[in-house]
Amino acid sequence: AQSVTQLDSHVSVSEGTPVLLRCNYSSSYSPSLFWYVQHPNKGLQLLLKYTSAATLVKGINGFEAEFKKSETSFHLTKPSAHMSDAAEYFCVVSDRNFNKFYFGSGTKLNVKP
Amino acid sequence: DAGITQSPRHKVTETGTPVTLRCHQTENHRYMYWYRQDPGHGLRLIHYSYGVKDTDKGEVSDGYSVSRSKTEDFLLTLESATSSQTSVYFCAISESRSTGGDTQYFGPGTRLTVL
Numbered sequence: 226a227q228s229v230t231q232l233d234s235h236v237s238v239s240e241g242t243p244v245l246l247r248c249n250y251s252s253s254y255s256p257s258l259f260w261y262v263q264h265p266n267k268g269l270q271l272l273l274k275y276t277s278a279a280t281l282v283k284g285i286n287g288f289e290a291e292f293k294k295s296e297t298s299f300h301l302t303k304p305s306a307h308m309s310d311a312a313e314y315f316c317v318v319s320d321r322n323f324n325k326f327y328f329g330s331g332t333k334l335n336v337k338p
Numbered sequence: 339d340a341g342i343t344q345s346p347r348h349k350v351t352e353t354g355t356p357v358t359l360r361c362h363q364t365e366n367h368r369y370m371y372w373y374r375q376d377p378g379h380g381l382r383l384i385h386y387s388y389g390v391k392d393t394d395k396g397e398v399s400d401g402y403s404v405s406r407s408k409t410e411d412f413l414l415t416l417e418s419a420t421s422s423q424t425s426v427y428f429c430a431i432s433e434s435r436s437t438g439g440d441t442q443y444f445g446p447g448t449r450l451t452v453l
Contacts, residue, residue, distance in 0.1 A: 325397075
């Protein structure tokens with residue numbers, strides 16, 4: 226069975242400093258992986274996705290993630306945090322047939338001025 | 339923004355009553371999903387649809403049923419609501435099941451409280 230573990234429930238950074246949100250996955254096949262962002266009282270929006278092409282994936286708003294099969298990780302990074310990045314971030318893994326999607330429990334990012 | 343609406347946006351109901359939530363899309367996307375969001379659990383898939391009258395269960399489908407009689411509408415029904423079904427419900431759509439999985443677009447959510 227597939228599953229996703231987001232290693233930090235809360236991350237706090239200062240504006241202008243790097244962001245690292247950690248995600249490990251478990252899967253018996255080569256999965257597709259996604260990061261979604263949810264701003265307060267809003268729906269979710271796709272940041273980026275990995276679908277077995279390049280292992281370094283670039284997304285919107287300066288975010289990127291690297292797929293590391295040997296470490297079963299898909300960590301999300303950004304070189305310089307902005308106040309508008311404060312939100313909750315979800316790592317997601319697909320099932321084998323790309324019909325179902327399994328969300329991690331989320332990481333809330335706080336950005337301090 | 340993808341054209342997805344959910345109704346109602348907020349609902350308070352009592353234990354044992356039936357509840358139907360509606361998801362409406364104007365994108366003509368084939369796939370539609372219902373999720374629930376609870377603190378500490380992220381989003382969990384309840385049911386999904388891959389076409390008109392074609393649906394399948396997700397990981398937390400007990401106590402829920404769905405119907406899709408038209409491409410644009412996907413209904414989620416709680417036959418007899420329980421307090422454990424208090425949650426925020428999100429509808430999502432995607433255009434296809436392309437290799438690797440397609441982007442999902444999410445609605446604004448419905449906050450359901452069961453007393």
